[in-house]
Amino acid sequence: MQQKEYEKLVKAKSPKSKVILPLIKAFFVGGAICTLGQGIREIGEKCLSLDEQAAGCFTSVCLIFLSALFTGLGLYDELGKFAGAGSIVPITGFANSVVSPAMEFKREGYVMGVGAKMFNVAxxxxxxxxxxxxxxxxxxxxxxxxxxxx
Amino acid sequence: MMLNHLGKQTLVFPSRPSVLSYASVVGPKEGEGPLGNFFDEIVPDDLMGQDSFEKAELKMLEDACDRTLSKAKKLACDVDVYLGGDLLNQIVSSAYAARGLGIPYLGVYGACSSMAQAMLLGAVLVDGGYADTALCSAVSHFSTAERQYRFPLELGSQRPPSSQWTVTGAGAVLLGCEKGLPVGITHATIGSVWDMGQKDINNMGAAMAPAAHETLKAHLLDTGRDVTDYDLIVSGDLGKVGSSILRELCEREGLYLGARYIDCGCEIFGDDQGVFSGGSGAGCSAVTLCGWLFSRLLSGDLRRILFMPTGALMSVTTSQQGESIPGIAHAVTLEVIP
Amino acid sequence: MIYFRAFLVGGLICVTGQLLLLFTDMTSARILVLFVTLGVLLTVVGLYQPLVDFGGAGATVPLTGFGYLLAEGAKKAVEEEGVLGALTGGAAAASGGISAAIVFGYLASLLFSSKTKQ
CATH class of the missing domain: 1.20.5 (Single alpha-helices involved in coiled-coils or other helix-helix interfaces)
Known part of the structure; x- marks a missing residue:
């Protein structure tokens, strides 16, 4: 059997990913994270009277903190399973990709494990x-x- | 001249090395699966009180070996050779287990086919008179395989529907030359490596199915047997995708597997356990054999089976360099000796 | 209203990412790289600023917004300091987020351990 023919067989036998549902989930979770970001931003601007740039930084830091916390508690990957790109693409997904290898590799020590592997993915x-x-x-x-x- | 050789790649064991004892230790998820009742030990926490998942994998393997030896009422020093394989780089779990056991050790690597490779070599040593007893084992752990082959555990990512779930579990079997035991090994077929250009590491079943097909064909040709001569033909971790491809490949050549064929990866987890295409890993076939299949052979439910796990022989490095995934399958005939 | 627009823009950017996940074999790491680079590129050609004005956090929170931050930072620093600003501007603008990720990542590794998934 030729590779091309086999490729066809594999395609026919492999289950297709669902399309619509993951897109909806990604939309709502991604949208919700951004809305949360907007809320934090308004708090920064109105309550803490930060300027635009500082409010943006404040938003990122808060979201990164929340992502680190949820990753630590083992909840962010559950969200990722549900939402896919909805929780990968926001800055919280970036934070998750820094925090998760840091946690994963601490058993190899804090220098060559956490320190060296923290930016493995990010x-x-x-x-x-x-x-x-x-x-x-x-x-x-x-x-x-x-x-x-x- | 090759006396105990059939056809191109099949070995015959005239002395029929016996299965003296076997044991399986699995993680909690496997314990909740449909085969849960057949395992010797289900650990409640897959870290097993250790500092790392690697150490837990080792502990699991050591427990399986200890249970196997004590069931046969043997001490480690009574065993002539230990053959073990696992999925970690440099097959460390087996080497560290061998360090503890002190049995002369040969590490084997056939990825997820390691159990068959170890048993095949063990049978050769026992049948050839080079060993009276041979301990064979294979182990895998979800959390060690995940970090080595995929991503950190806490990284939020989605798995495609063709992906498989690495089984956390260790299986061990003690082979020996003693007579009068119910189950023995009569034949083995050494597989060759097949590669149909598959590159998707999330679809291992598709990469390995051609190897299973070729080994099965070779075994039947060499032995002059037919599918119906076996009560069960068992692949290791082709999963739902790979096993349906194997069925199709066989049917195209007029070989109908029907209900005589099952895959350990499809049996070990239930549909509600979120494992997509099924279980995988060196432990998948090992614990299914050392739990469910041996007990069915001993109960007389099965008389003769072909145990044929497959392995994917790539590494993370070769995958990143764009190499396709080579597959292998070894087959071992297990028979209830009348 | 800004909340609704943030939701809409953020959601749609994530949908783009999900489409890539579904129809290409890109891993999440590659998608993050693509999005940050795309963010820089769209900012350069002037398409991202209108999106930020319209969607607020909906455009700045996704990784494309990180790219926007980097590009804007580089631009501003070049205007103020000349060519050296090209080297310092982007990283300086993003330094808050990067340092936060490092510090919180380190803290999380001290406090928590990875758990096996069920």
Whole structure:
């Protein structure tokens, strides 16, 4: 049997993922996390009279704290099973991907375990996010330079 | 000249090495499954009071070996050779168990087919007169396999419906040359490695089914037997996806498996246990054999079975480098000796 | 009203992620990388700011918002400090979130252990 023919057989025999339900779940959980973020932001702006930038930072920190807590209690992965991208894509999912390896690898010690493995999953996000921002910054600088605005 | 060899890849054991004793130790989820009553021990907590899941896996294996030896009323020093396999890198669980047992040790690695590989080699040593007794084991643990092959436990991610659940459990069997015992090993077929280009690590059944198909074909051809000569043909962890592919592959060549074929991965968990395509892992076939299947052989419910677990022989590194997943299947014929 | 808009925008961004999960074989780590890079890119071409103005936290809380934060930070720092700002701006803007993740991650590893799933 050829590989192509076998691939067809595998496709036919493998169950299809449900589509509609996961999308709805992702929508509602993702939306709810963002709404919670909006609430925290308003508290920061109105009650703590933070400026826009500080309120954004306050929101991130609060959500990251909540995510770390729920991950620690073993609840965030349950949410992840239910919501999929709904709990992966928000900043809480980023925090979960930092906290979960930290917890997982503490048995290998606090330096080479927790310390080294903490960014096992989330490291690439920083590598690509920060690199992209630096690239943008350099291009923007060149544009300003050529435009004579510097 | 090969005296005890049939066809291309099947071994015959004229002395029929006997099964002296066997034992299985499983985790709580496996204990709640449909085969729960057949295991010797169901641990209430799969960390087993240890510092790490790796240590718990070792403890589970040690418990299974101890139970097997004490059932046969033997001490570790009475056993001539220990053959063990597991899924951790450098097959450490088996090596550390061997450290404790002090029995001359050969580590085997056939991924989830390790139990058959260990029994096959054990039968060769006993039948050839190189050992009077051989202890064979295989173990896997959900939480150690998960971190090695997938993600941290607390990472929130979804599993696709073709994915499988690693069985937490250890099975051990003691083979020996003593006569007068009810169950023995008569044949074994050494599988070759098959790779149909499958790369999806969330669909292991599809990667391993061709190997099971080839080994089954080779076994039947070499022995001149038919599917109906077996009460049961048992694969290890093809799961729902892989076993339905195996059925289809066999049917295309006129081999109808019907009710004579089951898969340990489909039997060990219930449909309500959230395991998608079924159980997997070296422990999956080991505990199903050392619990349910042996007890059915001893009760006379089954007279002859072909125990044929499959293994996926990739590593995390080869997967990340885009290599496809090679599969293997070894088969062992277990028979009630009249 | 802003709550409803945040819900809508955030939900839709997550739906995009779920579509990728369902129809590609991307792992969650790859999706996070894609989203943060996409966030930077959309900010650069000027498409993300309107989304933030409309959706508030719905656009800033998802990882694309992290990319937005990085890109805006780099831009502002370049305007103020020149080319060195390209290196410092992005990371500085995101430093609160990154440090929080490190500290809370470390604390969680001290307090909690991973548990087997059922």
């Amino acid at each position: 490291g690439p996000v920083l590598v690509y996010g920060i690199s992209a921002s630096v690239l943008y910054g350099v291009i923007y600088w060149l544009v300003l330079l050529i435009g004579g605005k510097l």
